[in-house]
Amino acid sequence: MEIILKEDVIGLGYKNDIVEVKSGYGRNYLIPQGKAIIASPSAKKVLAENLKQQAHKLAAILSKAEEEAAKFNGASVTVEGKVSTTGALYGSVTAATVAAELAKQGLEIDRKRVIMKDIKFVGEYAATLVFHKEVKVEIPVTVIAEGEVAPVKEEAPVAETEAEATETPAEEVAE
Known part of the structure; x- marks a missing residue:
């Protein structure tokens, strides 16, 4: 079922997105809760017209989000x-x-x-x-x-320090 979201739905999409959902989820939850409408051809045309008119508002929302x-x-x-x-x-x-x-x-x-x-x-x-x-x-x-x-990460230098301590007596013995 294709629907148009009327508000942001976490994990599904953002406002004015056209998304595909299972019929039961759309009919029994999203549409009755007012979170979506059915994406009929006429609803898609209305959405396109609304997006054209709200372009400047969307730019303001985007700039506010960037400031946050x-x-x-x-x-x-x-x-x-x-x-x-x-x-x-x-x-x-x-x-x-x-x-x-x-x-x-x-x-x-x-x-x-x-x-x-x-x-x-x-x-x-x-x-x-x-x-x-x-x-x-x-x-x-x-x-x-x-x-x-x-x-x-600081454990590695400790291991190198121990190795240096064991090498020093070996060099003294060689001399």
């Missing part, structure tokens, strides 16, 4: 969590967690606008913030163990 996105450029999130010995988190880091951490930094965003898979292990990940269908910002998300300050 500019606030989040360079932002990053670090989340501490309880971790097992294998590096797996007890629980997970979700979009709501990332939105809450951004709010602590003074950057308010709705959790529904944060797109990412749930994080279940320690490491570095990315989350996408969607402000408009054409304006998206990707921010890094780092998950560390609770109470851990040093990243895992």
Whole structure:
């Protein structure tokens, strides 16, 4: 079934998009909730005419979304969590967690606008913030163990220091 969305539907499309959905989803949920209409030829013509008339309004919405996105450029999130010995988190880091951490930094965003898979292990990940269908910002998300300050990458220099310590006596013996 082809429908025209009357508002943004997360995971389906944006306002004024023509999308294909299963008949039951369209008839039983989207249309009765007022989120969509059936995409008949006459409805498509009306949509095209409305889009022509609203072009300047859409440009204003796009510029507003770009201004909001500019606030989040360079932002990053670090989340501490309880971790097992294998590096797996007890629980997970979700979009709501990332939105809450951004709010602590003074950057308010709705959790529904944060797109990412749930994080279940320690490491570095990315989350996408969607402000408009054409304006998206990707921010890094780092998950560390609770109470851990040093990243895992610093273990390698320690191993090199031990190797240097064992080489020094071998050189003295050779002399």
